[in-house]
Amino acid sequence: PYFQEAVHSLSDCKNVIDVRNLGLMGAIELESIPNKLTARAMEAFQKAFERGLLVRTTGDTIALSPPLIVERKHIDFIAETVRDVLKTVH
Numbered sequence: 001p002y003f004q005e006a007v008h009s010l011s012d013c014k015n016v017i018d019v020r021n022l023g024l025m026g027a028i029e030l031e032s033i034p035n036k037l038t039a040r041a042m043e044a045f046q047k048a049f050e051r052g053l054l055v056r057t058t059g060d061t062i063a064l065s066p067p068l069i070v071e072r073k074h075i076d077f078i079a080e081t082v083r084d085v086l087k088t089v090h
Contacts, residue, residue: 002072006079007064013086015040026064028082033090044082044089053081 007026011019018029030040041057048055048062056063062082066074 028062
């Protein structure tokens with residue numbers, strides 16, 4: 001439940017059109033930039049990586065899947081980092 005709440009707390013971020021999860025798998029779907037499919041998620045990927053967080057992208061969706069031994073402090077880091085990244089993504 002803690003991961004689910006953290007991921008779904010990102011639904012109010014800029015350009016987010018859907019947030020979903022199943023257990024420790026989460027997806028944050030971003031609005032695509034017209035004629036630049038995948039660009040927004042790729043920018044988020046790069047900015048997250050620069051901040052020490054590795055996410056995956058599929059289309060314009062950020063995919064999260066932390067290890068099963070994840071702790072609350074790691075979930076907090078994931079949510080805070082993604083929130084900060086989404087504030088700066090075009």
